[in-house]
Amino acid sequence: MADILSLTDITKRYGSFEAVKDLSFSVGRGSIVGFLGPNGAGKTSTIRMILGLAAPTSGRIEVLGADDGRKVRDRIGFLPEERGLYRKMNPVDAVAYMAALKGVPVSEGRRRARELLEAQGLGDALKRPMKALSKGMAQKVQLVSAIAHRPELVILDEPFSGLDPVNQQGLERMIRDLADQGSTVLFSTHVMQHAERLCQKVVLMARGQKVFEGPVAEARAAAPRFLLLEGTLDRAAVQALPGVTDVEPAGDGFRARLATGAQPQAALKAAFERGLDVSRFEAPEPSLHDAFIVLTGDDQ
Amino acid sequence: MRRLLLIARREYLAYVRTVGFWLSLIALPLVAVGSGFFVALMENSGEAREMAVLDLTGQAVGPAFARSLDDPGDIDVVAPPPELAGASDIDGADNVARGLVGEDGPLDAVVILTPGDGAVAARYWAARASDQDGEQAVSGALSELNRTQALVALGVDPATIDRIDQAEPAVTMLSPASASGGEVSLQDRLPGLIGFMVAMMLWSLILTGASILLNSVMEEKANRVLEVLLSSASATELLAGKILGVALVTLTVLLVWGGFGAAALSFAAHQGGDFAPALSGALAGLARDGLWLWLVGYFVGGYLMYAAVFAAIGSFCETPREAQTLIGPIMMVLIIPVFVLQFAMRDPDLAIVKTLSWVPFFTPFLMSARAPSGPPLYEMTGTLAVMVAFTVLIVWLAAKAFRAGALSTGKLDWRGIIGLVRGEGR
Numbered sequence: 212m213a214d215i216l217s218l219t220d221i222t223k224r225y226g227s228f229e230a231v232k233d234l235s236f237s238v239g240r241g242s243i244v245g246f247l248g249p250n251g252a253g254k255t256s257t258i259r260m261i262l263g264l265a266a267p268t269s270g271r272i273e274v275l276g277a278d279d280g281r282k283v284r285d286r287i288g289f290l291p292e293e294r295g296l297y298r299k300m301n302p303v304d305a306v307a308y309m310a311a312l313k314g315v316p317v318s319e320g321r322r323r324a325r326e327l328l329e330a331q332g333l334g335d336a337l338k339r340p341m342k343a344l345s346k347g348m349a350q351k352v353q354l355v356s357a358i359a360h361r362p363e364l365v366i367l368d369e370p371f372s373g374l375d376p377v378n379q380q381g382l383e384r385m386i387r388d389l390a391d392q393g394s395t396v397l398f399s400t401h402v403m404q405h406a407e408r409l410c411q412k413v414v415l416m417a418r419g420q421k422v423f424e425g426p427v428a429e430a431r432a433a434a435p436r437f438l439l440l441e442g443t444l445d446r447a448a449v450q451a452l453p454g455v456t457d458v459e460p461a462g463d464g465f466r467a468r469l470a471t472g473a474q475p476q477a478a479l480k481a482a483f484e485r486g487l488d489v490s491r492f493e494a495p496e497p498s499l500h501d502a503f504i505v506l507t508g509d510d511q
Numbered sequence: 512m513r514r515l516l517l518i519a520r521r522e523y524l525a526y527v528r529t530v531g532f533w534l535s536l537i538a539l540p541l542v543a544v545g546s547g548f549f550v551a552l553m554e555n556s557g558e559a560r561e562m563a564v565l566d567l568t569g570q571a572v573g574p575a576f577a578r579s580l581d582d583p584g585d586i587d588v589v590a591p592p593p594e595l596a597g598a599s600d601i602d603g604a605d606n607v608a609r610g611l612v613g614e615d616g617p618l619d620a621v622v623i624l625t626p627g628d629g630a631v632a633a634r635y636w637a638a639r640a641s642d643q644d645g646e647q648a649v650s651g652a653l654s655e656l657n658r659t660q661a662l663v664a665l666g667v668d669p670a671t672i673d674r675i676d677q678a679e680p681a682v683t684m685l686s687p688a689s690a691s692g693g694e695v696s697l698q699d700r701l702p703g704l705i706g707f708m709v710a711m712m713l714w715s716l717i718l719t720g721a722s723i724l725l726n727s728v729m730e731e732k733a734n735r736v737l738e739v740l741l742s743s744a745s746a747t748e749l750l751a752g753k754i755l756g757v758a759l760v761t762l763t764v765l766l767v768w769g770g771f772g773a774a775a776l777s778f779a780a781h782q783g784g785d786f787a788p789a790l791s792g793a794l795a796g797l798a799r800d801g802l803w804l805w806l807v808g809y810f811v812g813g814y815l816m817y818a819a820v821f822a823a824i825g826s827f828c829e830t831p832r833e834a835q836t837l838i839g840p841i842m843m844v845l846i847i848p849v850f851v852l853q854f855a856m857r858d859p860d861l862a863i864v865k866t867l868s869w870v871p872f873f874t875p876f877l878m879s880a881r882a883p884s885g886p887p888l889y890e891m892t893g894t895l896a897v898m899v900a901f902t903v904l905i906v907w908l909a910a911k912a913f914r915a916g917a918l919s920t921g922k923l924d925w926r927g928i929i930g931l932v933r934g935e936g937r
Contacts, residue, residue, distance in 0.1 A: 262742050264738070264741055264742065264914075281745065284742060284743060284744075287742070289739065289742040291735070291738045291739055291742070293735040293738060294735055295735030295736050295739075296736060296739075297525070297731075297736060299525070308517070308521060309739065309743060311517050312514055312517055312518075312740070312743035312744055313743055314513075353739075356739075357739075
């Protein structure tokens with residue numbers, strides 16, 4: 212998969228504060244990549260550098276074959292974290308205007324705006340001013356305005372924030388549709404479930420530095436595994452199982468943390484051999500959230 | 512350029528579609544026509560005062576005094592009622608006059624001419640104690656009567672006095688710098704007035720246009736639109752598009768007002784007199800030596816310079832209060848040319864005026880007023896070049912500040928701006 216975006220040793224300083232440190236990662240064409248990290252991790256600064264809105268202090272960015280996002284701005288769609296459109300404009304005019312700035316003729320922009328807004332269930336709001344729309348509706352309009360010019364690369368900064376669960380689901384569908392149509396999507400979020408469901412690849416940031424880049428499954432592997440044991444059990448007996456490093460009560464039983472590389476089957480086998488009264492045994496796959504906590508160091 | 516024009520178009524339409532725009536568009540012509548109509552109505556609605564004159568001087572000066580009084584036209588001298596005509600002394604005449612101008616009395620005023628100390632005096636009885644116009648008319652007529660009587664007493668023929676009164680001083684002003692090379696006419700003075708008007712028009716354009724720009728940028732920043740716009744267009748395109756859009760809004764207003772003005776001038780020209788030839792002469796004066804081109808250059812350059820400054824300030828503010836603190840110093844700078852313009856009109860070559868003309872913030876105003884008087888070419892080109900260079904610098908700085916302000920969430924930060932100017936941002 213050819214890279215559509217690559218960052219090499221990017222550093223961004225604001226005075227003495229280093230917002231991004233030696234960041235390198237790449238995004239393949241047609242993929243959905245999650246750009247994850249807690250608040251203040253440097254995600255927005257990085258996105259601004261990709262777009263060319265801010266210059267890196269050092270390092271190199273290549274986006275859509277250009278060394279500056281501004282040179283290819285017509286091929287990029289962007290949804291900023293802080294959203295807003297002209298309050299007195301109606302959705303069709305707002306989308307058509309943003310598309311026109313990206314080179315789409317106004318009449319074609321209007322046609323696309325109607326089509327996309329109707330597909331998002333906003334057919335009744337086409338002529339209403341933006342200030343009369345609900346937050347969720349306005350956010351959909353803004354998203355439509357970011358993609359109406361059919362960009363090759365779509366960058367979404369915290370697109371799920373402020374949306375209710377139904378609208379979040381709709382947005383996930385929209386992102387998948389974009390990828391199906393050939394666009395590449397890079398979105399930042401600090402809610403792992405969306406990334407888990409959507410992304411082939413994630414880049415994790417913490418305190419301005421990359422802490423992980425790779426497939427979601429690989430990220431999950433970085434998280435510690437846990438065993439859930441229920442039955443008439445003694446805490447010391449659970450703690451004594453092979454590979455168990457820590458035990459804490461959970462529901463009607465215990466939650467046991469496994470050491471890196473330890474096999475759940477070995478613990479289960481030992482439990483039966485030792486005659487422990489186990490009524491339920493579960494070794495769930497670690498979530499991206501667990502991996503995020505470990506990788507970003509927030510479990511320290 | 513495509514993006515710049517799109518931004519300008521949106522900016523223009525956003526304002527042209529507001530009720531406030533149409534109100535401001537028609538307000539001035541309506542006020543002008545309305546006030547003219549009101550003044551005419553006031554002038555025509557007033558009835559002439561009915562005034563009677565009683566001559567107790569024994570010199571039969573009553574008729575001459577009444578003729579002078581009648582001149583203004585808003586006084587109607589009537590024959591004294593019999594009870595007034597019958598009065599033979601001042602006290603008796605006062606008593607009768609009081610009744611005649613009192614409540615329900617038939618007259619508005621009564622003048623009793625009495626012998627004074629070497630000259631005729633008057634007692635003016637008026638229905639209204641605040642009737643100063645009547646008092647002044649009586650005073651003027653009496654002054655003329657006494658002067659004429661004094662001159663006649665010295666043996667001057669009354670016809671000669673009349674001839675002297677009618678004579679007007681004949682002064683012919685000549686200058687080699689006039690259009691004819693000799694006599695100075697209205698056609699020579701009108702370009703100077705037009706230069707002054709251009710300066711004042713620029714001043715009002717900056718005040719109105721700048722506040723529109725400031726609010727527009729502030730609104731976009733408060734609505735979080737600027738960041739999206741900056742991902743679609745360069746800061747320079749955004750800035751220039753906004754400046755052009757707002758310039759078109761204000762020019763539309765000026766054009767409509769100019770249309771009303773042209774209609775009024777055309778009407779005045781059709782009334783005949785000296786106005787039509789003077790107007791065509793003034794237009795010829797503007798065309799001479801490309802004066803109108805200089806005026807357009809100062810006008811456009813001045814607008815661009817101030818517009819860039821205001822737009823940049825707007826990008827750092829989210830509330831009018833924040834903007835107010837930054838706008839204050841600029842407004843103080845803008846007041847200075849208004850004072851200096853008066854001197855520039857009277858004496859365009861005054862040293863202080865010439866010096867201030869080189870300060871870019873004042874150049875467009877002062878040079879617009881001075882250009883019609885024909886200052887040296889090096890001053891015209893030099894001041895324009897300095898202003899253009901300064902405007903380019905301001906636009907460059909403003910684009911930097913605009914980008915920094917658009918992406919910042921806080922207030923104006925000088926360290927941040929200095930960092931940007933030194934190349935830490937784009």
